[in-house]
Amino acid sequence: xxxxxxxxxxxxxxxxxxxxxxxxxxxxxxxxxxxxxxxxxxxxxxxxxxxxxxxxxxxxxxxxxxxxxxxxxxxxxxxxxxxxxxxxxxxxxxxxxxxxxxxxxxxxxxxxxxxxxxxxxxxxxxxxxxxxxxxxxxxxxxxxxxxxxxxxxxxxxxxxxxxxxxxxxxxxxxxxxxxxxxxxxxx
Numbered sequence: 001x002x003x004x005x006x007x008x009x010x011x012x013x014x015x016x017x018x019x020x021x022x023x024x025x026x027x028x029x030x031x032x033x034x035x036x037x038x039x040x041x042x043x044x045x046x047x048x049x050x051x052x053x054x055x056x057x058x059x060x061x062x063x064x065x066x067x068x069x070x071x072x073x074x075x076x077x078x079x080x081x082x083x084x085x086x087x088x089x090x091x092x093x094x095x096x097x098x099x100x101x102x103x104x105x106x107x108x109x110x111x112x113x114x115x116x117x118x119x120x121x122x123x124x125x126x127x128x129x130x131x132x133x134x135x136x137x138x139x140x141x142x143x144x145x146x147x148x149x150x151x152x153x154x155x156x157x158x159x160x161x162x163x164x165x166x167x168x169x170x171x172x173x174x175x176x177x178x179x180x181x182x183x184x185x186x187x
Protein backbone atom coordinates (compact mmCIF):
# COMPACT_ATOMS: atom_id res chain seq x y z
CA UNK A 1 0.00 0.00 0.00
CA UNK A 2 1.41 3.45 -0.83
CA UNK A 3 2.83 5.30 2.18
CA UNK A 4 0.25 8.09 1.98
CA UNK A 5 -2.68 5.68 2.26
CA UNK A 6 -3.35 4.48 5.79
CA UNK A 7 -5.65 1.55 6.43
CA UNK A 8 -7.28 -0.64 3.84
CA UNK A 9 -7.68 -0.47 0.07
CA UNK A 10 -11.00 1.24 0.77
CA UNK A 11 -8.94 4.35 1.57
CA UNK A 12 -7.76 4.36 -2.07
CA UNK A 13 -11.37 4.30 -3.22
CA UNK A 14 -12.27 7.19 -0.90
CA UNK A 15 -9.17 9.16 -1.92
CA UNK A 16 -10.28 9.12 -5.56
CA UNK A 17 -13.46 11.09 -4.84
CA UNK A 18 -15.53 9.22 -7.41
CA UNK A 19 -12.98 9.58 -10.22
CA UNK A 20 -12.21 6.16 -11.74
CA UNK A 21 -9.20 7.42 -13.69
CA UNK A 22 -7.68 8.72 -10.46
CA UNK A 23 -8.08 5.28 -8.88
CA UNK A 24 -6.67 3.62 -11.99
CA UNK A 25 -3.65 5.93 -11.83
CA UNK A 26 -3.00 5.06 -8.17
CA UNK A 27 -3.36 1.33 -8.84
CA UNK A 28 -1.09 1.36 -11.90
CA UNK A 29 1.60 3.52 -10.32
CA UNK A 30 1.59 2.49 -6.67
CA UNK A 31 0.82 -1.24 -6.65
CA UNK A 32 3.62 -3.25 -8.22
CA UNK A 33 1.48 -6.31 -8.98
CA UNK A 34 -0.66 -4.10 -11.25
CA UNK A 35 2.24 -2.56 -13.21
CA UNK A 36 1.64 -4.65 -16.30
CA UNK A 37 3.92 -3.12 -18.93
CA UNK A 38 6.00 -5.72 -20.77
CA UNK A 39 8.42 -4.88 -23.59
CA UNK A 40 7.46 -6.01 -27.10
CA UNK A 41 10.04 -5.57 -29.85
CA UNK A 42 11.80 -2.85 -27.80
CA UNK A 43 8.56 -0.95 -27.10
CA UNK A 44 6.79 -0.80 -23.73
CA UNK A 45 3.23 -2.14 -23.96
CA UNK A 46 0.85 -0.82 -21.31
CA UNK A 47 -1.72 -3.58 -20.88
CA UNK A 48 -2.93 -3.13 -17.29
CA UNK A 49 -5.85 -5.55 -17.79
CA UNK A 50 -5.89 -6.46 -14.10
CA UNK A 51 -5.98 -2.78 -13.05
CA UNK A 52 -8.76 -1.93 -15.52
CA UNK A 53 -10.79 -4.93 -14.41
CA UNK A 54 -10.39 -3.98 -10.74
CA UNK A 55 -11.58 -0.41 -11.34
CA UNK A 56 -14.48 -1.63 -13.47
CA UNK A 57 -15.50 -4.09 -10.74
CA UNK A 58 -15.28 -1.38 -8.08
CA UNK A 59 -17.35 0.97 -10.24
CA UNK A 60 -20.00 -1.75 -10.66
CA UNK A 61 -19.99 -2.64 -6.96
CA UNK A 62 -20.28 0.97 -5.74
CA UNK A 63 -22.56 2.37 -8.46
CA UNK A 64 -25.49 2.73 -6.01
CA UNK A 65 -23.31 3.60 -3.00
CA UNK A 66 -21.99 6.81 -1.48
CA UNK A 67 -18.56 6.00 -2.96
CA UNK A 68 -19.94 5.68 -6.47
CA UNK A 69 -17.66 6.49 -9.40
CA UNK A 70 -18.40 8.73 -12.32
CA UNK A 71 -19.04 6.51 -15.33
CA UNK A 72 -16.16 6.72 -17.81
CA UNK A 73 -16.99 4.82 -21.00
CA UNK A 74 -13.36 4.86 -22.19
CA UNK A 75 -12.22 3.20 -19.00
CA UNK A 76 -15.06 0.71 -18.83
CA UNK A 77 -14.53 -0.32 -22.45
CA UNK A 78 -10.90 -1.14 -21.72
CA UNK A 79 -11.71 -4.16 -19.62
CA UNK A 80 -11.11 -7.78 -20.36
CA UNK A 81 -11.17 -10.41 -17.69
CA UNK A 82 -7.58 -11.02 -16.72
CA UNK A 83 -7.52 -14.73 -17.39
CA UNK A 84 -5.92 -16.76 -20.14
CA UNK A 85 -9.05 -18.83 -20.27
CA UNK A 86 -10.64 -15.99 -22.27
CA UNK A 87 -8.12 -16.49 -25.08
CA UNK A 88 -9.00 -20.18 -24.89
CA UNK A 89 -12.70 -19.35 -25.45
CA UNK A 90 -11.82 -16.97 -28.30
CA UNK A 91 -9.78 -19.75 -29.89
CA UNK A 92 -12.73 -22.13 -29.44
CA UNK A 93 -15.02 -19.72 -31.34
CA UNK A 94 -12.31 -19.20 -33.99
CA UNK A 95 -12.03 -15.51 -33.13
CA UNK A 96 -8.32 -16.12 -32.51
CA UNK A 97 -5.99 -18.48 -34.30
CA UNK A 98 -2.43 -19.48 -33.48
CA UNK A 99 0.51 -20.42 -35.64
CA UNK A 100 1.24 -24.16 -35.88
CA UNK A 101 4.38 -23.64 -33.81
CA UNK A 102 2.54 -21.85 -31.01
CA UNK A 103 -0.31 -24.36 -31.08
CA UNK A 104 2.20 -27.21 -30.71
CA UNK A 105 3.85 -25.50 -27.75
CA UNK A 106 0.49 -24.92 -26.06
CA UNK A 107 -0.64 -28.50 -26.69
CA UNK A 108 2.59 -29.73 -25.04
CA UNK A 109 1.84 -27.36 -22.13
CA UNK A 110 5.16 -25.57 -22.60
CA UNK A 111 5.40 -22.58 -20.32
CA UNK A 112 5.31 -19.17 -21.99
CA UNK A 113 7.21 -16.50 -20.09
CA UNK A 114 5.48 -13.31 -19.06
CA UNK A 115 6.63 -10.65 -21.51
CA UNK A 116 7.52 -13.15 -24.24
CA UNK A 117 6.46 -12.31 -27.77
CA UNK A 118 3.83 -15.06 -27.73
CA UNK A 119 2.40 -14.06 -24.35
CA UNK A 120 2.04 -10.41 -25.34
CA UNK A 121 0.53 -11.32 -28.70
CA UNK A 122 -2.05 -13.67 -27.16
CA UNK A 123 -3.16 -11.07 -24.64
CA UNK A 124 -3.05 -8.10 -27.00
CA UNK A 125 -4.91 -9.96 -29.74
CA UNK A 126 -7.54 -11.08 -27.21
CA UNK A 127 -8.08 -7.48 -26.10
CA UNK A 128 -8.24 -6.28 -29.70
CA UNK A 129 -10.63 -9.09 -30.71
CA UNK A 130 -13.02 -8.15 -27.91
CA UNK A 131 -12.85 -4.52 -29.02
CA UNK A 132 -13.72 -5.53 -32.61
CA UNK A 133 -16.54 -7.79 -31.40
CA UNK A 134 -17.94 -4.91 -29.32
CA UNK A 135 -17.85 -2.57 -32.34
CA UNK A 136 -19.62 -5.18 -34.49
CA UNK A 137 -22.21 -5.80 -31.79
CA UNK A 138 -22.84 -2.08 -31.50
CA UNK A 139 -23.37 -1.78 -35.26
CA UNK A 140 -25.75 -4.75 -35.36
CA UNK A 141 -27.73 -3.77 -32.25
CA UNK A 142 -27.71 0.02 -32.59
CA UNK A 143 -31.35 0.55 -33.59
CA UNK A 144 -32.69 -2.05 -31.16
CA UNK A 145 -30.71 -0.70 -28.21
CA UNK A 146 -31.85 2.89 -28.82
CA UNK A 147 -35.36 1.72 -27.98
CA UNK A 148 -34.30 -0.07 -24.81
CA UNK A 149 -31.53 1.83 -23.06
CA UNK A 150 -29.37 4.86 -23.70
CA UNK A 151 -25.89 3.44 -23.06
CA UNK A 152 -24.91 -0.19 -23.46
CA UNK A 153 -21.36 -1.29 -22.79
CA UNK A 154 -20.82 -4.11 -25.26
CA UNK A 155 -17.32 -4.85 -23.99
CA UNK A 156 -18.67 -5.73 -20.56
CA UNK A 157 -21.45 -7.83 -22.12
CA UNK A 158 -18.88 -9.74 -24.19
CA UNK A 159 -16.52 -10.14 -21.23
CA UNK A 160 -19.32 -11.54 -19.09
CA UNK A 161 -20.50 -13.89 -21.84
CA UNK A 162 -16.96 -15.22 -22.40
CA UNK A 163 -16.36 -15.62 -18.67
CA UNK A 164 -19.67 -17.42 -18.14
CA UNK A 165 -19.10 -19.63 -21.18
CA UNK A 166 -15.65 -20.51 -19.86
CA UNK A 167 -17.09 -21.57 -16.53
CA UNK A 168 -20.06 -23.51 -17.93
CA UNK A 169 -18.03 -25.33 -20.60
CA UNK A 170 -14.80 -25.71 -18.66
CA UNK A 171 -14.40 -29.43 -19.31
CA UNK A 172 -15.15 -29.11 -23.03
CA UNK A 173 -12.65 -26.27 -23.40
CA UNK A 174 -9.96 -28.15 -21.50
CA UNK A 175 -10.47 -31.19 -23.75
CA UNK A 176 -10.66 -29.31 -27.07
CA UNK A 177 -8.55 -26.15 -26.78
CA UNK A 178 -5.02 -25.65 -25.49
CA UNK A 179 -4.57 -23.31 -22.56
CA UNK A 180 -1.57 -20.97 -22.44
CA UNK A 181 0.67 -21.92 -19.50
CA UNK A 182 1.83 -18.55 -18.17
CA UNK A 183 2.72 -17.70 -14.60
CA UNK A 184 2.79 -14.10 -13.43
CA UNK A 185 1.16 -11.71 -10.95
CA UNK A 186 -0.45 -9.38 -13.50
CA UNK A 187 -3.59 -11.39 -14.25
